[in-house]
Amino acid sequence: MSTEKKVADLIGQELDYWVARAEGHGVYNAGNSKWSPGCWVISKERKLLGYLGGTHVPQWSPSTDPAQGQPIMERERLEIIPNHEGGWEAGSEGSLEASAMCVSFCGSGYAGATMLIAGMRARVAKAFGSTIRADGNSR
Numbered sequence: 001m002s003t004e005k006k007v008a009d010l011i012g013q014e015l016d017y018w019v020a021r022a023e024g025h026g027v028y029n030a031g032n033s034k035w036s037p038g039c040w041v042i043s044k045e046r047k048l049l050g051y052l053g054g055t056h057v058p059q060w061s062p063s064t065d066p067a068q069g070q071p072i073m074e075r076e077r078l079e080i081i082p083n084h085e086g087g088w089e090a091g092s093e094g095s096l097e098a099s100a101m102c103v104s105f106c107g108s109g110y111a112g113a114t115m116l117i118a119g120m121r122a123r124v125a126k127a128f129g130s131t132i133r134a135d136g137n138s139r
Contacts, residue, residue: 004131007124008110011117013053015063019120022127023072025049063120073119076126080115087111090118092126 010018020027020041029039041049041060050060050068062069073080077093089109110125112118124132 004133007121007128007130007132010121010124010132012063013061015117015120015124016052016061018124018128018132019062019069019072020049020052020060022124027052063117064114066116069116069120072123073115076123078119078122078126079109080119081109083111085111087113088115088118090115090122092122 007018017027017039024044026042026044027039028042038054038056039052040056041052043049048058050058052060059065060068062072073090078090079093080088080090083089089111091109110118110121112121
């Protein structure tokens with residue numbers, strides 16, 4: 001039996017795993033497509049994009065590496081605004097209210113301590129909705 005997890009709660013390597021899935025990349029770990037530290041991320045063109053955690057380089061970490069995360073946010077036209085709690089809110093183009101105060105109270109965006117975390121959560125939600133299956137498979 002699988003349990004669901006809110007996209008708003010994804011962080012770190014698990015968030016990066018789901019971004020890879022949202023981008024259509026393969027994520028592999030000794031033939032297993034479930035998330036775990038040390039997985040490698042392969043593009044649709046069969047190019048190694050990086051590793052999830054571990055000590056291998058390059059790392060796949062769009063939620064912390066602007067060189068990986070910002071192009072995704074630009075291509076997907078994600079809007080990002082500051083919220084009143086000192087963090088950021090992100091959502092699909094046209095989905096955020098003009099007021100950062102409203103975003104927090106209206107729940108129209110995905111929050112994060114950084115722009116990249118908020119943006120990557122919004123990217124995952126755009127692909128899979130507000131929840132994902134905790135077993136590493138999309139719904």
